[in-house]
Amino acid sequence: MANPKEVELLGLWVSPFVRRVEWALKLKGIAYDYIEEDILNKSALLLRLNPVHQKVPVLVHGGRVICESFLILEYIDETWKQSPLLPQDPYDRATARFWASVAEGQLLRNAWIALCSEGEEKERAIEFATEALGHIEGVIEGKAFFGGEGIGYLDLAIGWVCHWLPVWDELGSMKICDPAKFPAMVAWTSRFVEHPVIKENLPPRDKMVVYFRNMRSQIMASKGHA
Structure with a gap:
């Protein structure tokens, strides 16, 4: 310790x-x-x-x-070897890293672009983010967590989807994580945020709304949008 x-x-x-x-x-x-x-x-x-x-x-x-x-x-x-996050098998470790990279580079990046843009740029970013989420939906189907029965590396990498993406969806008037399209992801988000460690260590949603609303306004203003 x-x-x-x-x-x-x-x-x-x-x-x-x-x-x-x-x-x-x-x-x-x-x-x-x-x-x-x-x-x-x-x-x-x-x-x-x-x-x-x-x-x-x-x-x-x-x-x-x-x-x-x-x-x-x-x-x-x-x-610290206790409660391992990454799988022991080299292939499984590489796969977890791959999907973490996809979630970061395609889902998170495009969700943020969609939040802070309008018109064609926004629609294109939503399309890319939704496509990435569709791939990740296939990974979580049939599993309790990406790490198996417990939270692992990939769950932590994608954990922002549970608490940050809904705020971005609300502020950006969009719906990237649609329960009708991605039922497995939505079920996973519910399990993830109910884990005591996660539940007790999330930023206050109301403060997040204010923070990201201000950030969005500043970025949109810099692009010439009202």
């Missing part, structure tokens, strides 16, 4: 990338110190620890710095 001062996590309360790291730490019972960052006024600590991207999350373990949420998840899993 880690000493709280041995493990530090720099994060932002509303970031799904930070939350997936927190979920992993808590699932494994790893004590840590959390340092909240202001991405509009980045601390000297953040700039020193992550000078390349200057983003959160940043994990510090025994003075060693790890950046990027997927890499942090793998580091956590390899460092």
